[in-house]
Amino acid sequence: MSYLDLDFKSGQARRQRQPLRNNRAPIHINRIIRGITALVTLVVSVYLILSFLPDSSAKVENSNLKLERLHYSVLLPGKDIQETPQPSLTIEPPIQPESNWETIQIKAGDTLASIFSNAGLNASTTHQVVQLNKQTKKLSKIRPGQKISILKDSEGKLTNLKYMPSLTQTLVIKRQQDKSLTSELLHHPLDPIPVFKSGEITSSLFLAAEKSDIPESVIMELAGIFGWDIDFALDIRKGDQFALVYNELFKDGERIRHGRILSAEFINQGKQYKAVYYTDPKGESGYYSPDGKSMRKAFLRSPVKFSRISSRFTRKRWHPVLSKWRSHKGVDYAAARGTPIRASGDGKITFKGTKGGYGKSIFIQHGGKYTTVYAHMTRYARGSRKGKRIKQGQIIGYVGSTGLASGPHLHYEFRVNGVHRNPLTVKLPAAEPIDKAYRAHFKKETRTYLSMLSLMDEKKVAQVTQ
Ligand SMILES: [Zn+2]
Structure with missing residues (x-):
């Protein structure tokens, strides 16, 4: 509560305490009325003055009022004189300061509704603000430690709101002249x-x-x-x-x-x-690299993070489910059911579905030369479908044990020109280098940061010459 609100209230109170006025009256009884009025004025004035004087009886009877008044005078330094009735006092209109923002620090458990309610704003205002647009929806995700600043008009209606959803954004809501609300999201990069x-x-x-x-x-x-x-x-x-x-x-x-x-x-x-x-x-x-080659390879070495290799690429091995000797033309990664499987390289899905012993599987074609196979999935990732372009590292499905599998694992194959190769040892091609058209741009853009690194080369030279 601002001290100006209180000032306004006491002004209201004073206005009510000034009912005494001389009325015009016929001339022949003017004197009598004037005399009576003077007497009444005197009596009422004395009563009013006494009621506001800090006498002992008032202290007991109006202890609450007394405390309240004391509290006001603490909040109103230098203004307590105005608290005593002054019949000649002119009532000034309440001054609305230029900046009367109220800033609320968000605490655990706070919602916009609870904050608005505490600030004297009703539920429909909360709804109006949150439902305004996509930007203002951020207000339904407020976090402890953040702040919301609000400004209200003289009728107590919300006119402005400021909120920083992140260090680099400020949401500003304003009430326009036609009473509608508008919002703006300001960006201030670090x-x-x-x-x-x-x-x-x-x-x-x-x-x-x-x-x-x-x-x-x-x-x-x-x-x-x-x-x-x-x-x-x-x-x-x-x-x-x-x-x-x-x-x-x-x-x-x-x-x-x-x-x-x-x-x-x-x-x-x-x-x-x-x-x-x-x-x-x-x-x-x-x-x-400084000569424009990509640091990454065209393929990830392993399509499953947090896994262990449970079966390697072999010409012949004992198949636990089929109970006979078979070659194993891929690598098995044992991982918990539901572990994400990532496409090892950029490419296009050429097959998605259940295929014999592979169970739920996906085949990805990478350019004209390479194909990778992912088998025994428990389910596919959303959006994985035949013909879809896939980025390296994109999740295509989840580890399972569909098809011929003794437990949850990914069976992964790497084929070069249709021939099965060992994914763990095959020489992986590098990803695309810098486009020739951009070589000059690349040199110019990276010069500064590469030269900052050469500081280390100087340090090494210094160590050698010491
Ligand atoms: Zn396998």
Whole structure:
């Protein structure tokens, strides 16, 4: 409650306390009436003054009023004089300040309805605001710690609302002259500042990153970039070095979080790998080597994360279900039923359905040369259908045990020109390099971040010459 509201109320009260006025009367009784009026005025005035004086009897009888008045005078520094009745006081209209915003800090369990209700706004206003459009639906997902600011008109109706659904967005709702509500979602991106960090592995990549003050999620991203060439579980050695440039994102000078890696280098067992982030003029982005080759391969090595290989590619093996010797032309990944299965490369679904021992399966054609097969699914992913274009890593189905399977697992095949090859050892082709048309653009765009990395090369030279 603002002190101006109280001022307004006491003004109302004073207005009611001024009923005394001289009325015009015929001249012959004018004197008498004037005398009586004067007497009445005197009596009433004395009564009014006494009732507002802090005498002892009033203290007892009106202790509540007294407390209330005391409370008001605390809220109204310097205004308590106006509380005593002054017959000559002119009533000023309540001043509506330019900024009378009420800001509410959202607590656990709060809903927009409860916040509006506490702020004196009715349920239909809540409904009107939330149902206004897609932007204002964000108000139905408020979280503790966030703030909502509201402004009401003199009738207590909502006129403005401000809410930040995220650090980079502000939702503004306004009541227009025709009483309708409109909304606007303002975007204020964080300011990126590139930072350079480097480290050397003495025990583990994570400890080295921690020592160099590199966030864990950034080092995970680094492992993802080089993960096509380096097996971070098996290949890492003491003395391996890394350097990277990534964005730190600021808002009003305060560091909020980190952005993506812009360039990175990893020296694994003496072999150097470099990568730089690039977005081509068509909007396609990814990590490339400085000479424009894609850092990723055209195929994932394994289509199931968090799995173990339960059966390898063999010419001959004992088949537990058929109880006879058979060759195994794929790799089996044992995983919990329902584990997502990802397309190992970009391509097109050429078959989806139940096929003999394969059970529920999907075949994907990748260009003219490669086909991958995914069998024993418990179910398909939504949108997986014959003829559909699929991106590498896209979920196409879920691990199950349909067809000839002793337990839930993915049977995965990799075929080159129709011939079954071992998915674990076949040489995987690299993904598409930078389009020739964009080579000049690529060089120009990536120069700065690659040169920031060369700081590490200088450091190495310095170590050698010491
Ligand atoms: Zn199998």
